Each structure stands twice: as structure tokens, then as C-alpha cells.
Amino acid sequence: MSQPAVEIPRPGGNRAKFIVGGLLIVAAIVYLIASSTQASAQYFLTVEELRARADEVRGREARISGAVLGDTIQYDPQSLQLSFEIAHVPGDNKEIEVQGGLAAVLHAAVNDPTRPRIKVVYHGVKPDLLRHEAQAIVTGKLGEDGVFYAEELLLKCPTKYEEALPEQAGN
Amino acid sequence: MVAEIGFGALIVAFVVSIYGIVAGIYGARRHAEPWLESGRRAMLLTWPLITLAVLCLVALLVGGHYEVQYVYNVTSSFMPLYLKVTALWGGQAGSLVFWSWLMAAFASAVTLRKWDRDREFLPWVIVVTLVTLAFFLGLVIFVENPFVRFWQMPDGRQAVAMFAPRGALPLVPMEGRGLNPLLRHPGMILHPPMLYLGFVSFVIPYAFGIAALVTGRTDDRWIRITRRWTLVAWLFLSLGLILGSRWAYDVLGWGGYWGWDPVEIAAFMPWLSGTAFLHSVMIQEKRGLFKRWNMILIILTYALVIFGTFLTRSGVLSSVHAFAQSAIGPLFFGFIAITFLGSLGLLLYRWNDLRSEGVMTSLLSREALFLLNNLLFMGVLVVCFWGVIYPLISEIITGQKVTVGPSYYERSTGPLFAALLLLMGIAPLSAWGHSTLKTLGRALWKPLVASVVIVVGLWVGGIRAWSALLAFWLVALVSLVTLYEYYRAVVARHRRTGENYLRALWNLAGRNRRRYGGYIIHLGVVLMALGIIGIELFQTETQGTVQPGGSLRLGNYTMLFQRLDVFDTQDGRNVARAVVSVFKGDRYVGELHPRRDFFYDSQQTMTIPGVRSTMEDDFYVLLVDWQSSAQGITFKVYHNPLVNWLWVGGLVFILGTLVAAWPDREAEPTRARATQSLAAQRVRP
Numbered sequence: 001m002s003q004p005a006v007e008i009p010r011p012g013g014n015r016a017k018f019i020v021g022g023l024l025i026v027a028a029i030v031y032l033i034a035s036s037t038q039a040s041a042q043y044f045l046t047v048e049e050l051r052a053r054a055d056e057v058r059g060r061e062a063r064i065s066g067a068v069l070g071d072t073i074q075y076d077p078q079s080l081q082l083s084f085e086i087a088h089v090p091g092d093n094k095e096i097e098v099q100g101g102l103a104a105v106l107h108a109a110v111n112d113p114t115r116p117r118i119k120v121v122y123h124g125v126k127p128d129l130l131r132h133e134a135q136a137i138v139t140g141k142l143g144e145d146g147v148f149y150a151e152e153l154l155l156k157c158p159t160k161y162e163e164a165l166p167e168q169a170g171n
Numbered sequence: 172m173v174a175e176i177g178f179g180a181l182i183v184a185f186v187v188s189i190y191g192i193v194a195g196i197y198g199a200r201r202h203a204e205p206w207l208e209s210g211r212r213a214m215l216l217t218w219p220l221i222t223l224a225v226l227c228l229v230a231l232l233v234g235g236h237y238e239v240q241y242v243y244n245v246t247s248s249f250m251p252l253y254l255k256v257t258a259l260w261g262g263q264a265g266s267l268v269f270w271s272w273l274m275a276a277f278a279s280a281v282t283l284r285k286w287d288r289d290r291e292f293l294p295w296v297i298v299v300t301l302v303t304l305a306f307f308l309g310l311v312i313f314v315e316n317p318f319v320r321f322w323q324m325p326d327g328r329q330a331v332a333m334f335a336p337r338g339a340l341p342l343v344p345m346e347g348r349g350l351n352p353l354l355r356h357p358g359m360i361l362h363p364p365m366l367y368l369g370f371v372s373f374v375i376p377y378a379f380g381i382a383a384l385v386t387g388r389t390d391d392r393w394i395r396i397t398r399r400w401t402l403v404a405w406l407f408l409s410l411g412l413i414l415g416s417r418w419a420y421d422v423l424g425w426g427g428y429w430g431w432d433p434v435e436i437a438a439f440m441p442w443l444s445g446t447a448f449l450h451s452v453m454i455q456e457k458r459g460l461f462k463r464w465n466m467i468l469i470i471l472t473y474a475l476v477i478f479g480t481f482l483t484r485s486g487v488l489s490s491v492h493a494f495a496q497s498a499i500g501p502l503f504f505g506f507i508a509i510t511f512l513g514s515l516g517l518l519l520y521r522w523n524d525l526r527s528e529g530v531m532t533s534l535l536s537r538e539a540l541f542l543l544n545n546l547l548f549m550g551v552l553v554v555c556f557w558g559v560i561y562p563l564i565s566e567i568i569t570g571q572k573v574t575v576g577p578s579y580y581e582r583s584t585g586p587l588f589a590a591l592l593l594l595m596g597i598a599p600l601s602a603w604g605h606s607t608l609k610t611l612g613r614a615l616w617k618p619l620v621a622s623v624v625i626v627v628g629l630w631v632g633g634i635r636a637w638s639a640l641l642a643f644w645l646v647a648l649v650s651l652v653t654l655y656e657y658y659r660a661v662v663a664r665h666r667r668t669g670e671n672y673l674r675a676l677w678n679l680a681g682r683n684r685r686r687y688g689g690y691i692i693h694l695g696v697v698l699m700a701l702g703i704i705g706i707e708l709f710q711t712e713t714q715g716t717v718q719p720g721g722s723l724r725l726g727n728y729t730m731l732f733q734r735l736d737v738f739d740t741q742d743g744r745n746v747a748r749a750v751v752s753v754f755k756g757d758r759y760v761g762e763l764h765p766r767r768d769f770f771y772d773s774q775q776t777m778t779i780p781g782v783r784s785t786m787e788d789d790f791y792v793l794l795v796d797w798q799s800s801a802q803g804i805t806f807k808v809y810h811n812p813l814v815n816w817l818w819v820g821g822l823v824f825i826l827g828t829l830v831a832a833w834p835d836r837e838a839e840p841t842r843a844r845a846t847q848s849l850a851a852q853r854v855r856p
Contacts, residue, residue: 036583037557077805
């Protein structure tokens with residue numbers, strides 16, 4: 001970043017001017033980055049981690065992901081109040097691969113009652129992709145009542161993604 | 172059979188590229204003409220070979236050969252012909268083939284033209300482009316083969332392979348899964364190729380830069396040769412970004428155009444470094460400064476181009492754009508690391524040859540302001556890069572994955588973009604070599620006063636938000652300065668030559684396309700800024716569930732829900748379409764048809780907004796839910812003031828780039844930049 005300063009060679013007091021000016025700008029940019037990072041950092045957690053570290057994380061921006069449990073979805077279109085539960089899935093891509101890919105992991109998560117679960121509340125329109133075994137990525141804050149209040153809701157459906165084999169096939 | 176031919180063509184192209192690399196290096200080291208010529212021919216051969224592979228893949232896509240996995244994944248019989256063809260870049264494997272095809276086309280174009288003129292560089296240009304091409308072909312052949320097929324094994328299992336496993340029978344699905352509906356949009360058909368063209372054409376200036384480093388011809392010759400390539404690359408990249416935004420606005424249904432998604436940023440980063448490069452090469456041409464910096468910028472741009480392709484393809488970051496995860500991530504990472512470190516090594520090797528030829532004296536000189544421009548663009552780039560890799564870094568250091576959202580980018584890039592706008596207003600008025608506050612003030616004061624008058628007018632008109640006032644002031648200042656520059660130059664030319672004003676304008680722009688094209692680009696940016704200010708600072712929204720006959724209000728607008736039609740279409744969609752009347756105040760202004768399309772083949776829905784669009788504002792209605800409630804239908808409504816200026820500005824921007832990149836009337840003079848005296852340089856180009 002300070003590279004151009006190197007390229008201003010030789011005499012006079014000008015060089016100092018350029019270097020000071022350059023440093024000021026660099027400092028301003030660093031400050032901008034640092035303060036914005038601080039202000040908008042979101043913790044990326046699994047449901048398990050969120051449960052385990054509830055006290056620490058409560059009230060702070062967090063982003064969690066989990067498998068949607070179909071029969072817990074409740075939606076009131078009049079008030080646009082949406083709630084559902086998600087079950088823990090591993091956060092690490094490698095771990096997901098090891099366990100047979102996203103679809104398999106999601107399937108296992110919703111069928112395992114021992115997995116940690118959390119209730120998510122969201123105000124807004126119910127997305128189409130919100131269905132059983134979808135992966136929900138929610139951003140928001142953990143409330144005092146242990147419910148996760150989402151401000152943003154992203155969904156991924158494993159069926160949407162390229163799969164190796166066709167479901168219906170004939171010769 | 173077609174699949175075998177396509178795959179075979181890819182393999183031959185790969186082998187030919189490897190041969191071309193070897194022949195090029197050997198020929199250049201030994202100054203062996205025949206080897207060089209042979210390397211060049213190898214390079215020219217890659218394009219027809221990959222064209223054959225592309226044609227085979229397109230034939231499979233159009234023919235509905237669902238036994239090919241790629242065809243199965245991205246097409247279905249419901250899709251119209253043009254979508255089947257463009258499904259070529261609708262998935263991972265196909266888009267890598269498409270990338271390679273464009274790369275080969277551009278590389279061939281370089282060697283076909285002016286082979287004799289650029290003799291000393293071209294062997295290395297061939298080597299660099301072929302290395303890049305071979306990497307992508309290798310990915311396609313060994314990891315992401317678009318021609319692999321389904322097989323029924325004798326034991327009843329299903330398998331995916333290029334060639335039939337022993338005893339296996341071909342397995343042909345009855346129907347394909349269809350292209351992701353979100354991609355079935357004109358914007359999405361054009362957006363990836365434009366982006367790829369931009370990516371690919373940045374490889375050419377990089378290749379020339381590397382060639383300059385290898386051969387030691389470190390003057391500005393490589394920059395002059397690639398000036399137009401760089402502009403073309405930049406044009407396509409800009410077009411790709413603008414089309415992508417438009418697509419998001421039309422299709423994604425969140426009322427926005429840019430979401431600071433990692434993959435958007437991945438395409439934006441090479442644009443940033445490329446823009447810095449475009450500006451700073453002018454200083455090298457005019458003043459002989461910043462030679463090392465320009466090398467760094469083009470190396471960085473190349474790395475970011477590959478990184479951008481990598482981010483979209485590897486699934487390393489979760490994003491709406493990313494394709495499924497695949498094994499190509501580490502390979503991409505390795506390739507970037509090797510080429511980046513190799514390039515930096517070469518640069519250090521030539522470090523002393525790249526000394527500046529002059530001194531920068533004045534803080535307000537054109538070159539100093541260009542330097543500031545570069546610092547700011549690099550600042551935005553660092554902001555973006557930090558935001559993208561922050562989750563990875565925080566995970567490595569603290570073991571805790573922490574991400575930053577759009578607010579991070581908005582907060583930190585906002586001031587930098589504002590500073591860039593301000594600079595855009597001042598820099599064109601400063602002179603090369605030397606400028607003082609006095610000379611600058613003389614040129615600036617009229618537009619400055621006029622812009623302040625405009626802001627006062629806005630304040631009187633009721634706008635009180637200081638951020639909006641500041642933004643509008645910047646927009647006014649830059650527009651006025653730019654128009655004033657045009658005006659002054661046209662009047663001067665009119666006086667000197669007696670041409671009428673229009674003719675003077677035409678000739679002026681024709682004589683110095685880069686400069687006056689650049690000004691048009693600046694005007695385009697300003698108009699885009701106007702649209703961005705409108706939607707970022709003044710967007711309002713509401714949502715609600717209404718019965719037929721019911722209405723929703725937003726600001727001055729009222730929408731009256733008339734009825735809902737649900738019907739099937741010929742091309743495999745179930746459409747739910749609302750009919751909505753829009754009133755502005757009490758005046759009826761039109762009917763909108765927000766709708767939801769359900770695609771039977773891919774079992775997905777797509778929300779298409781109904782938009783009443785004027786230069787003043789957009790009234791943007793989404794049909795978000797029509798099934799889950801007996802109480803009516805849920806709509807989401809946005810009011811986006813001024814947003815159309817974003818698209819108008821985009822058109823002006825592209826027009827300006829075309830003007831700047833258009834070939835000059837006479838053959839480009841190849842004179843080297845003589846060591847001009849400072850006094851001579853004060854005369855602006």
C-alpha cells in the first residue's frame with residue numbers, strides 16, 4: 001500500500017510531504033477498516049456452540065446455521081410472524097464432506113432427536129425454500145428467552161445443488 | 172460419440188498448450204525462430220480445438236442428452252433453445268470450458284495481429300497465456316469434466332464416469348433437472364460471459380507485463396501495446412458488473428442491486444485494481460513514474476482474476492452465487508500462489524531497472540492526484556479483501572469464525588467512494604508536473620460556486636440529511652467540472668479553427684479519445700452515484716397482506732390489488748400473477764403485474780417484481796405469498812428514488828469506455844516517450 005511512496009525519489013522537502021500525506025491516508029483507511037470490522041462483526045456459530053456459549057454471545061450479532069425441522073414451521077401471513085426450529089449441523093465444510101455431503105448431514109440432523117435445537121423467530125415473508133431439511137443460515141441475536149431473533153434469513157436446499165445421480169432414470 | 176469427440180478435443184488442446192509452453196520457452200531462450208513459430212502455431216491451434224469441444228457440449232445440451240451428467244444438471248426439455256445453448260455456462264464444468272474457450276480466442280487474437288511488431292514480447296506472452304489456459308484445461312479434463320456420463324453397473328449400482336466401466340450399460344434419464352430458474356433471465360445470460368471476457372482479457376496485459384520483466388524491456392512499451400486490451404478488459408468487466416446488478420434488481424426480488432456478497436466482491440476486486448492500473452499507467456506514459464507500481468497492479472489484477480474465478484467455483488465461501496463445492500479449490504489456490512509468487516520474484520529481479528525517471532514535486536499536480544486516486548482504489552480493495560478473508564483469518568487465529576456483513580462494507584467504503592468522487596472533480600483540472608492552489612482555484616471556482624448553489628437549492632427544497640447533501644454536492648461538482656472542461660475545450664477549438672461547436676466537439680473527442688472518453692466515463696460514474704444515493708439513502712419499503720380490492724400505501728403511492736390469476740404455461744411454469752393498479756397521489760399511473768413462477772422441472776419458484784419505472788423513482792412491487800393465507804395475498808413494496816440513474820449512468824459509462832477504447836483514426840504512433848522538459852509537460856495532453 002505504501003509502495004508508491006518508495007517510488008518518489010530524491011531531494012527536497014517534498015518527499016516528506018508525500019510520505020506524511022500517504023501515511024495519513026493509509027492510517028485513515030486502516031482506521032475505517034478496523035472500526036467497521038468491530039462494529040459489524042458477526043459470530044459464525046453452530047447451534048451447539050450457541051447453546052454452550054449463550055451467556056457470552058447473548059445480545060451480540062451472530063450468524064448460525066442449522067437444519068430446518070418442517071413441522072415446527074409456524075407462519076402468520078397477517079402479521080408476517082415466522083418461527084421454526086433448527087437442529088445442529090457441523091459448521092465445518094470438511095466435516096460435512098466426511099459425513100456424506102450437505103444433503104446427508106441435513107437429513108441426519110432432522111432425524112436425530114438428541115441434537116441440540118433452537119427456536120428461530122423472524123419477522124417477514126416466509127421464503128419458499130423454507131421447508132423440511134433445508135439449511136437455514138440466520139443472522140441476528142440470541143434473546144434472553146433463549147430464542148434466536150433473526151434479522152436475516154438465508155436458505156439453501158440441497159436438492160437445488162448438483163447431485164451426482166439422477167432420481168428417476170430409465171434405459 | 173459426441174461426448175468422446177469433445178473430451179478428445181480438450182485433451183488434444185491440453186497437450187498442444189503444454190507443447191506450446193515448452194516450444195515458446197525453448198525458442199525464446201535459444202532465439203530459435205522455428206521453435207517460436209511452432210509455439211505460436213500451437214497457440215493458434217488451441218482455439219479451434221476448444222471450439223470443437225464447446226460445439227460438442229452445446230450439441231449435447233441442445234440435443235437433450237441427459238446421459239451426460241452436466242446436461243442432466245442444467246437443462247430440461249421445457250427450456251427454450253437459447254437457454255439450452257447458454258446453459259453452457261450455467262454450471263461449473265461448462266463454465267470452465269467456456270472460460271478456456273474465451274482465453275484461447277483472446278490469446279490467438281494477440282498473436283494474429285502485429286506478430287512482427289511485438290516480436291521480443293510475444294514468445295513470453297504465448298507462454299503466460301498458455302500456462303493459464305493449460306491450468307484451466309487441466310481442471311476441466313482431470314477434475315471437472317463436463318462430458319462424464321451416467322452408467323448402470325452390472326451389480327445394479329449407478330456410476331458416473333467418462334468411459335463405460337466394465338460391463339456397464341449407459342443410463343439415460345428421461346428428463347433433466349433444468350437450469351436454476353434464477354439463471355433464466357437475459358441479464359444472467361449475458362452477465363457471466365461479460366465477466367469472463369473481462370477476466371480473460373486482463374490476462375493479456377499481464378502477459379505483456381511479465382514478458383517485459385523477462386526480456387528486460389522495462390520502459391512503457393508493454394503498457395502502450397496493451398493500452399487498448401486493458402480498456403477492453405475493463406469494459407467487459409464493467410459491463411459484467413452492471414448487468415449483474417441489473418439482474419439482481421430484476422430477479423432476486425429484494426429491491427436492491429448489490430448485496431456485498433463475497434462473489435460479487437470477487438468480481439469487483441479485479442475491477443478495482445484494474446481501474447487503479449488504468450489511471451496509473453498514464454503517469455508512467457507521461458512522466459515515467461510508478462513503473463514498479465504498475466507492474467504490481469497488473470500482477471495483482473491477474474491474481475485477483477484467478478481468485479475471483481476461484482471464489483465463484485470453489486464454494487470456499489458461502490454465497491448465493493457459488494456452485495456446489497468441489498475439489499478444485501486447492502488447485503486454484505496452488506495456481507494463484509505459484510503465479511503470484513513467481514511474478515513477484517521476477518519483479519524483484521528487475522527491481523532496479525524499474526526506477527522512476529522523474530521526481531514528483533507538487534502535491535496538487537496531476538500525477539500526485541493520480542497517486543491519491545490509486546491509494547483510494549487500493550483502500551477500497553483492501554476493505555473488500557479483508558472483508559472476504561476475515562472469516563478465514565479469524566477462524567485460523569481465534570478458532571472462532573467471525574463474518575462481517577454488508578454494513579461493514581458500506582461503512583468503510585462510503586468515505587472512500589466519496590473521496591474518489593471529490594478527486595474526480597478536482598484531478599481533471601490540475602496540470603502535469605506542477606499545480607498550485609492558485610492555478611487549481613482559478614479553474615475550479617466557477618463549477619464550485621454553481622455546485623454550492625445547487626446544494627443550497629436542495630436544502631431549501633427540504634432535503635436535510637447531511638449525508639445526502641454532501642453526496643449531491645459531490646455529484647453536482649463533478650458533473651459541472653466535467654461539462655465545464657468540455658465547454659472550455661470546445662470554445663477554444665471553435666475560436667482557433669472556426670469549426671462550429673458540434674464539429675469542434677466531435678473532433679476534440681476524436682483527437683484525444685482517452686481523455687474525452689474518460690470524461691464521459693466520469694459523467695457516467697456521477698449518474699450512477701446519483702442512482703446509488705437515491706436507493707441507499709432514500710429507499711422506503713412496506714409490506715402487508717391484502718384482499719382483492721384492498722390497498723397498500725407507501726409515501727405518495729397507493730397500490731390497489733385487483734385480482735390474482737393462476738395458470739400454467741407452455742414452457743413448464745405455473746404462474747401466479749397479481750394485477751395491481753398504482754396511484755400516485757390520486758392520479759392513476761398504471762397497472763403492474765408482480766408474479767411468481769413455479770418451475771416444475773427444478774421445483775423452484777422465482778419472484779418477478781412489477782415495477783413502475785421513471786427517472787424520478789421506481790415503484791417496485793413483489794408478490795411474496797399467495798397460498799398460505801385465506802386473508803389475502805402478501806405484497807412487499809419498495810420505493811426506490813432515482814434508481815434509474817444507476818442504469819442510465821451505466822450506459823453512459825460503457826459509452827465512454829467505448830470512446831476511449833475505439834481505435835484511433837491514424838495508425839497508433841509508436842514513438843517512445845522522449846524525455847520532455849517539465850515545461851512541455853505542463854501542457855495537458
